[in-house]
Amino acid sequence: MATKPSSEIIRDGLWTNNPALVQVLGLCPLLAVTSTVVNAIGLGLATLMVLMGSNLAVSLIRNFVSESVRLPAFVMIIASFVTCAELLMQAFTYQLYQILGIFIPLIVTNCAILGRADAFASRNAPGPALLDGTMMGIGFLAVLIVLGGMRELIGQGSLFVDMNLLLGPAAADWVIRPFENYPDMLFMVLPPGAFVGLGLLIALKNGIDSHLEERRKASEPAPVASGSKRVRVTGHVS
DSSP: OOOOOHHHHHHIIIIITOTTTTSOOOHHHHHHSTTSHHHHHHHHHHHHHHHHHHHHHHHHHTTTSOGGGHHHHHHHHHHHHHHHHHHHHHHHOHHHHHHHGGGTGGGGGOHHHHHHHHHTGGGSOHHHHHHHHHHHHHHHHHHHHHHHHHHHHHHHSOBSTTTHHHHOGGGTTOOBOOSTTOOOOHHHHSHHHHHHHHHHHHHHHHHHHHHHHHHHHHHSOOOOOTTOOOOOOOOOOO
16 A cells, blocks of 8 residues: 655645544544533543554554454554553543543544554554554644634633643643623533534534635636637638
8 A cells, every 4th residue: 555645644634634524533522521621632632642652553563463353453452552541641630530531441432543543554654654643633632622612712701721630730820711701601511512513613624625625726727628629721822
């Protein structure tokens, strides 16, 4: 299998084939924990770590695992990295780990991670596989942060609440409250608000893609009609 150029891998992960906006994978944790930015960052970083580690490990063993045990081996690798992420969060961000709860272990079943292991890492060298995992993880993290920020701002009228749970006491004063006496909008805090927010983000991406495609077509030269023929006129001068 021919390896994609690095620029295409980066573009796929961040935009063209974004796991959340295009593949629409990993929706269970994405919709459940993005009520605040700090929750989104915590889950996104854990997913990024697992994607990078599993893609690299799967690529390294791709020539030594038979087809019959390929998927179970991938799941075991992913589960190992999820356990590492879980233990790290328990050690350094225990309160955030308690808030995220079951959604950290559920990373094992995230179709975006298993899908990249099977579709890309198992067919490419370690370097491109690691880059693919990194870009897919960053793309997923970016969507989590934007969705979490949207829901926190519209639902609670604030941003970066409880950032100290992730970054320590120094981040306790990072809270931004642009509106005074803001009436909380419970709809955006609850899961239905997550569906609406994600739908808006997908619509925005599709709109941007359509606009860029129209501009690209407009900048292309008009094709010459294939049926047109040039008529050569000859004559004699007497």
